[in-house]
Amino acid sequence: MTVTSGTLDAVLQNVDANLDTSVSSLFEILRIPSISTQPAHAADCRKAAAWMQQALENLGMTATLRDVHWAAPGHPMVVGHDAAAEGKDERPHVLFYGHYDVQPTDPETLWNAPPFDPRLIEDASGRKVIVARGASDDKGQVMTFLEACRAWKDVTGSLPVRVSVLLEGEEECGGANLYPFLKENVAELKADVVLVCDTSMADRNTPGITTSLRGMMAEEVVIQCASHDLHSGLYGNAAANPIAVLCQALATLRTADGGVTLPGFYDGIREPAAATRAQWSHLFPDDASLLHEAGLAIAAGEKGYSAIEQTWCRPSCEINGISGGYEGEGFKTVLPAKAMAKVSFRLVPGQDPDRIRETFRAHIRAALPQDATVTFTAHGGSPGFEVSRDSRFLGLALKALSDEWGVPAATVGSGGSIPVAGEVRDALGLDALMIGFAQNDDRIHSPNEQYGLDSFHKGIRSWVRVLAALADAG
Template sequence: MTAYSEKLDAVLQNVDTNLDASVSRLFEILRIPSISTQPSHAADCRKAANWMQRELEQLGMKADVRDVQWSVPGHPMVVGHDQRSAADDSLPHVLFYGHYDVQPTDPESLWTAPPFEPRLVEEPSGRQVIVARGASDDKGQVMTFLEACRAWKQVTGSLPVRVSVLLEGEEECGGANLLPFLKENAAELKADVALVCDTSMADRKTPGITTSLRGMMADEVVIQCASHDLHSGLYGNAAANPIAVLCQALATLRNADGGVTLAGFYDGIQDPAPATRAQWSRLFPGDSSLLEEAGLSVAAGEKNYSAIEQTWCRPSCEINGISGGYEGEGFKTVLPAKAMAKVSFRLVPGQDPDRIREAFRAHIRAALPADAHVTFTAHGGSPGFEVSRDSRFLNPALQALTDEWGVPAAMVGSGGSIPVAGEVRDALGLDALMIGFAQNDDRIHSPNEQYGLDSFHKGIRSWVRVLAALAEAG
């Protein structure tokens, strides 16, 4: 047992005693409208970066705000290094990542109060939630970690591990500058493990570490037949209809069992371990337990996989948008010249986005009749991500979460994509432990975004325990 483990109870008591002050600091940063995608809020993004810099300095870190312009001029990064812990190179070194930028607030008419005036609201259940844009994604999550560091410093004067912090200002608008920034500063940011707090819990009571993420490949497809729109009475039946051609091609992307039909689509991927599938089954005992919130009940994908498995560990093919012909009010008997669809694939580890793109385009071309021509526009691609089960930090972190929540922590997947996890691996060679305390009903990206006061409080306590556990891992 280390000296830090012996002080754990005192640090946790400090968190409890100072919760009101922690909430007050969170409210300060929530009042800054750091909307990264809107140029009119560029000054607010810098204001938020400066606020974070000052907080890191108050925690005894050497911190600065750094301009970025590798891909495009963007919002600054905030980098901090704890000075006292950095002097002891025998301690594990963690790089904490979060982002201070937020999504736009529209439609503001649906907010029950101004989105940048944070407030505590009591739900009918008695649970208190913090309501504001950025409360959950990601300012509240970032502050759980910083407040845990504050508690350690106030009680012991130092941190259990060496800590560096990287806070991004462009996560919500594409993050084009993050990877080049990581590569440019790799020597400075190199650590033993990355910690990312931008994910959710498995459910209200079950903490978890997101150990796998799906990547993505997206393409826009345009099929053209005639040179211009035609009168359906004069040309209908004789002229190829691009909407029909497109629909027929898209309909062949899945088979009757819900599987994706692209050549080689499932090559190189593996199912999760039986113990992992059993754990997920306990968390989501039926398909409706995941789908009912969306008004659904039956999983629509591969027949031999549950809804949660289809989301967390299986690749998908989805049509995100389709259009063509007359779409205005009333009726127009037009035979359109063009039809368009946007199609995305969520990918799991083992799948190559470039190969999937080639297979998709070959599949569409093979489905085209005479007089139909296709063009494609790529909309990005990234591989899936999985934490190495050999990471010496994974099990100690899981145990720390279990100790705090009193429920065995789960290793969960995520159907979405968090690019930073793959980018810190590519640029720095680090595994990323994605530990978050958001809930599925936090309404991130939507009006009335919220973060439970319990999520914030126990999130701080969880990080206190995780830092101590990582110190024990050596």
């Protein structure tokens, strides 16, 4: 199916004409305090799910709430299918994923207004922004897609592709029920591609598709030497100090050039394409352009890679916490019996988290003196994710975004992890195109979370174009 330019223009005009109504709909769902991690808001989460179910039904979809129970009883999934696509339909089929739950609002004293009383205000630059918990992460992003579907239905009575929708209610509290839900409903959720709207743009004016994510492997390490804390005057110098042992072991994880010393750590990693590096260099011309918001200017990782490359396509080893001995006020001359550190590795495609865990533990054990013992506690292990460059949907979506924003859309990486991308690939065998319109200053998870009105408006228009473009995928 090919969408004519006249039809596309009519749908885009509908988006523009109905922007106020779209904002009003967003405000409705933003008023529901669907904080998934707090039991006191369980009823609010179900209320938000029911609101989303009704929104899908208003689009002519058959929509249901699905209770979840695998990891623990939790907040329901919302599943919708375009009723008009029932029966034989050879159009491309997309599965849209988002989440309706939000983060807690504390500390509420830092909010300029109640977090669930959405407002449209102007920021210091004069840009109009929507302020509320969930405005950007992820209710505003979800509504860009639903409003794009509404515009298509208003103008043409149908959607250019087959559409299914899956909305989760536990993304902000771990999402432990998502993967088993996907596995149990493979036949129903099978599509050609997954669309995820829970990511950011490359910069204020450059749209992007996140095509790679870093996975993660984390370990908690406890080293013990003496059987109990010792007086440093009586035992100092003679007794092994676990803090010193731990620090020495951790210090040898990195080279002077910022590389990781674990054997085979970089095996299987692919270098980014020259064109990709050039695109990223245009977006971030120097290290300070990424690091200045953190009060930094110089990339501290591997030499030969820019700061953005170090976060988007290279793995990391970071010490997230270290403790031991006396940590209270004043001074205590104690020689501690134990020392602890939390260490995490962000992993890129090609790395095996289980192998990295084994080599890390071997590295720590090899650094121990005879009187020291070590225990490890594993905290997660997920591989990196990368969209296949052979995907017939990727190029079409990039062109659609470029057409809307007037600049070439970028393929970007993410230093963090978005578990749904790997889970839908493993459970459903599908690539996920992560197309989001958030900005770095949206303050997600923080007080005064915001979503630019321009991000919301052009996000809706972008999805209109993407759906039209994907209709050509065949």
